[in-house]
Amino acid sequence: xxxxxFAAVAFVAAACQTPISSVAEEAExxxxxxxxxxRLVIHGGAGVILRENLTAEREAAxxxxxxxxxxxxxxxxRNGGSATDAVQAAVIPMEDDPLxxxxxxxxxxxxxxxxxxxxxxxxxxxxxxxxxxxxxxxxPILAARAVMDQSEHVMFAGAGADxxxxxxxxxxxxxxxxxxxSRRQSLERVLREMARTDADRHGTVGAVAIDVNGNxxxxxxxxxxxxxxxxxxxxxxxxxxxxxxxxGVCAVSATGHGEYFIRVAVAKxxxxxxxxxxxxxxxxxxxxxxxxxxxxxxxGVVVIDGNGGYEYVFNSKGMYRGMIDPNGMETAIFxx
Numbered sequence: 356x357x358x359x360x361f362a363a364v365a366f367v368a369a370a371c372q373t374p375i376s377s378v379a380e381e382a383e384x385x386x387x388x389x390x391x392x393x394r395l396v397i398h399g400g401a402g403v404i405l406r407e408n409l410t411a412e413r414e415a416a417x418x419x420x421x422x423x424x425x426x427x428x429x430x431x432x433r434n435g436g437s438a439t440d441a442v443q444a445a446v447i448p449m450e451d452d453p454l455x456x457x458x459x460x461x462x463x464x465x466x467x468x469x470x471x472x473x474x475x476x477x478x479x480x481x482x483x484x485x486x487x488x489x490x491x492x493x494x495p496i497l498a499a500r501a502v503m504d505q506s507e508h509v510m511f512a513g514a515g516a517d518x519x520x521x522x523x524x525x526x527x528x529x530x531x532x533x534x535x536x537s538r539r540q541s542l543e544r545v546l547r548e549m550a551r552t553d554a555d556r557h558g559t560v561g562a563v564a565i566d567v568n569g570n571x572x573x574x575x576x577x578x579x580x581x582x583x584x585x586x587x588x589x590x591x592x593x594x595x596x597x598x599x600x601x602x603g604v605c606a607v608s609a610t611g612h613g614e615y616f617i618r619v620a621v622a623k624x625x626x627x628x629x630x631x632x633x634x635x636x637x638x639x640x641x642x643x644x645x646x647x648x649x650x651x652x653x654x655g656v657v658v659i660d661g662n663g664g665y666e667y668v669f670n671s672k673g674m675y676r677g678m679i680d681p682n683g684m685e686t687a688i689f690x691x
Contacts (some may be wrong), residue, residue: 385653393680394565394662397657400674402407409688417675428444462580468530478601486511490530491528492525497526509594510592560577562657571600573599605658636659
């Protein structure tokens with residue numbers, strides 16, 4: 356049995372002094388008068404994603420999946436819908452696509468089950484919802500949204516979260532629904548070798564958006580870490596770790612080695628640096644990921660500021676990512 360690491364959420368505000376190799380694709384600071392009508396930015400996980408390790412067919416499949424997710428969220432925004440509805444709409448196709456580690460295609464725990472986590476946050480009122488360790492909810496992001504909209508709480512976990520989701524009428528499935536052969540092979544390899552590769556830790560999906568009213572939102576959802584111990588919770592369902600949104604400041608969704616992202620409180624740290632230190636979302640994200648790297652972790656974030664400026668920042672070898680706004684769509688996978 357692999358030993359899991361549990362860490363408490365800690366707010367870390369000090370800047371890192373040691374630079375690391377990373378990628379930050381920067382957008383110009385956007386004056387309020389030039390704010391885009393709307394914008395959506397997504398990620399499908401970060402890690403050692405090298406061009407030589409992806410066939411042309413698989414690369415095309417990932418690009419198509421990112422485009423599908425972007426279009427799903429954009430359809431909400433171009434029709435005047437909210438940023439919260441848009442990030443939810445964007446991640447659902449990724450939860451339904453076995454290419455990603457979220458929903459169907461989620462990784463196996465050490466006990467050969469699936470335990471999924473998700474969170475969502477509205478920047479307008481900083482309302483939020485999350486679920487952790489669910490086993491039967493077809494789309495965990497819908498359960499997180501239901502917690503936000505239909506309960507007085509922010510998070511439900513385990514069997515209680517599944518029961519809540521079922522009580523509000525969400526689609527429920529047998530745990531085997533999430534199985535895929537490739538994930539089973541990964542589990543067998545990790546248990547045999549008693550070691551994880553970078554790919555076994557990453558794969559979270561997420562989205563951030565700004566709508567026509569200038570409201571921000573963020574969502575994150577994952578199957579977690581291959582061969583994780585039963586009950587292990589990563590950063591994805593934790594508001595302030597993987598997910599945060601605050602109007603006029605920023606929205607963040609993170610992917611990476613969750614134990615480290617929790618300890619840095621990555622999403623809240625980024626927004627705090629923007630709000631209190633006046634940093635750009637790119638600089639703030641870089642500082643937060645520097646802290647993650649100092650502790651021994653890696654991963655990435657998608658971020659959007661209160662004027663719609665956006666960036667992808669990651670210190671891994673690649674991140675599935677994309678953006679869409681009224682002027683068009685972009686997608687990318689590799690470090691360059």
